[in-house]
Amino acid sequence: MHWSYPKEGSILQTIRGKNVALEEQGLKLPSPTKTGTTIVGIVFKDGVVIGADTRATADQQVLDKNCFKIHYLAPNMNCCGAGTAADTKFTNDLVSSQLELHRLSTGRESRVVTALTLLKRILFKHQGNISAFLILGGYDVTGPKLYTIASQGNTDNVPFTTMGSGSLAAMSMLESRWKKDMERQEAIDLVKDALEAGVFNDLGSGGAVNIAIIEKGKTELKMEYSKPEREPKCRSYKFARGSTAVLNSSTVTVAEGDAMDTS
Amino acid sequence: MATQSLRIVPSSFPEGAPSKSVKSTANSFGVHDTFRLGVRSINTELLPSHPLETRLDQWDQTQTNLKLTMERRIYGIHAPIRHLMERSIVSRVQRLPVLPSSNLALDILMGKDETIEFEDFLNDPESSTEPMDVHVSMEHRLGIKF
Numbered sequence: 001m002h003w004s005y006p007k008e009g010s011i012l013q014t015i016r017g018k019n020v021a022l023e024e025q026g027l028k029l030p031s032p033t034k035t036g037t038t039i040v041g042i043v044f045k046d047g048v049v050i051g052a053d054t055r056a057t058a059d060q061q062v063l064d065k066n067c068f069k070i071h072y073l074a075p076n077m078n079c080c081g082a083g084t085a086a087d088t089k090f091t092n093d094l095v096s097s098q099l100e101l102h103r104l105s106t107g108r109e110s111r112v113v114t115a116l117t118l119l120k121r122i123l124f125k126h127q128g129n130i131s132a133f134l135i136l137g138g139y140d141v142t143g144p145k146l147y148t149i150a151s152q153g154n155t156d157n158v159p160f161t162t163m164g165s166g167s168l169a170a171m172s173m174l175e176s177r178w179k180k181d182m183e184r185q186e187a188i189d190l191v192k193d194a195l196e197a198g199v200f201n202d203l204g205s206g207g208a209v210n211i212a213i214i215e216k217g218k219t220e221l222k223m224e225y226s227k228p229e230r231e232p233k234c235r236s237y238k239f240a241r242g243s244t245a246v247l248n249s250s251t252v253t254v255a256e257g258d259a260m261d262t263s
Numbered sequence: 264m265a266t267q268s269l270r271i272v273p274s275s276f277p278e279g280a281p282s283k284s285v286k287s288t289a290n291s292f293g294v295h296d297t298f299r300l301g302v303r304s305i306n307t308e309l310l311p312s313h314p315l316e317t318r319l320d321q322w323d324q325t326q327t328n329l330k331l332t333m334e335r336r337i338y339g340i341h342a343p344i345r346h347l348m349e350r351s352i353v354s355r356v357q358r359l360p361v362l363p364s365s366n367l368a369l370d371i372l373m374g375k376d377e378t379i380e381f382e383d384f385l386n387d388p389e390s391s392t393e394p395m396d397v398h399v400s401m402e403h404r405l406g407i408k409f
Contacts, residue, residue: 016313017304094379101377125272125322129315 032131034059036204038166039069039080040194041135041146042178043159044187047215048137048144051191051225052080053166053199054207062206070212074099074110075219077138078212079119082164083131083151091132095119112138112145116155124153133163139214166198166205173197188213188225196228267332273321275314283308299399327373360400363389 023029036057041050052069055062071079071092077099081088095118099110116136123130134149148161160178162170173194182190191211198205208224288303290296295303331343353368370376 016316094381097379098377101379105377125319127315127318 037082037164038170038198038205039082039135039164040162040170040191041137043144043146044182048146049187049191049213050080050137051195051211053205057204065207073115080135082133087130088132111140116147120153120155128152166202169197169201170194192226199228273318273325360404361395361397
């Protein structure tokens with residue numbers, strides 16, 4: 001709580017006022033940027049597997065081919081984020097710092113519900129203006145826990161879940177293959193296949209597949225667990241040498257001056 | 264806001280018609296202080312602000328109000344009075360108004376000492392480059408605008 005010089009009309013208010021006025025005059029304001037992602041999380045026999053693709057997009061452009069979407073929250077917790085990359089990262093960083101301080105204060109392992117409550121509180125406070133759609137997975141004294149959090153602050157406790165634009169493709173894999181008490185490798189394979197379904201069938205998802213396995217006392221990150229390649233194209237689109245006729249050619253010899261020093 | 268309200272989050276619709284007074288920006292002659300605060304625009308002050316602005320502005324106040332109301336109903340009026348008195352005492356211990364005060368004691372009373380939130384690192388007054396006038400700040404603080 002700091003005391004500062006009082007100001008009439010905050011900068012936020014002024015910019016908002018300007019935007020409202022411009023919109024009334026017929027200016028089309030930019031629409032929210034379309035985002036795309038596939039993130040997946042499932043519960044298996046002794047833990048939780050969560051995973052994400054690595055593509056970051058802004059509308060039609062791929063801005064980052066290797067974006068890390070599995071955020072660290074606590075040693076026993078990780079959180080995948082879909083939505084605006086900066087929003088998911090900052091929200092997770094804020095909660096991560098609070099959990100760390102809480103652990104230092106209490107000397108106990110953080111519980112997943114604690115992180116869940118902190119996350120949903122931030123998101124609910126901002127009424128969906130923070131675009132973060134998260135999958136929170138962790139292992140605490142109560143066992144493996146998996147939650148999904150939408151940007152409005154509503155949460156679900158689920159055995160398997162997926163978020164992002166590739167969630168429709170990924171969910172088809174999860175719904176057909178998930179079962180109770182899966183083995184570790186079986187679970188990793190299912191998450192990989194679900195993410196690949198998103199990578200191949202959703203244009204907003206792509207790149208590699210990152211996976212985190214959270215079990216009692218240990219968290220394992222598998223970076224680029226699979227890097228799916230597209231099937232080769234049926235036809236070649238390369239032009240054969242000599243397809244373009246050479247109409248004329250000329251050679252210019254530089255007579256004067258020293259050669260450029262390229263050492 | 265009603266004093267005994269049990270509201271958890273602020274209302275989406277601010278109560279009453281929007282009103283602004285010249286009092287908060289007036290100089291010693293009782294008119295808007297253009298030299299210090301710039302040209303005044305009623306338009307920007309009264310136009311609908313961002314829907315989130317009032318919510319975030321009143322967030323802490325609403326939650327505190329809820330806590331105090333609950334205290335009042337459970338323990339009687341003395342509990343919130345005592346609580347507010349403690350807050351008022353610790354919030355007086357500050358540096359000169361232009362110097363940032365950490366106000367750790369107040370943070371502890373409000374349960375904010377072990378959290379890091381947006382206001383702790385974004386737009387931090389400590390890293391502000393805005394020139395601060397000690398005299399003006401002191402006048403505002405003590406309510407002496409002669």
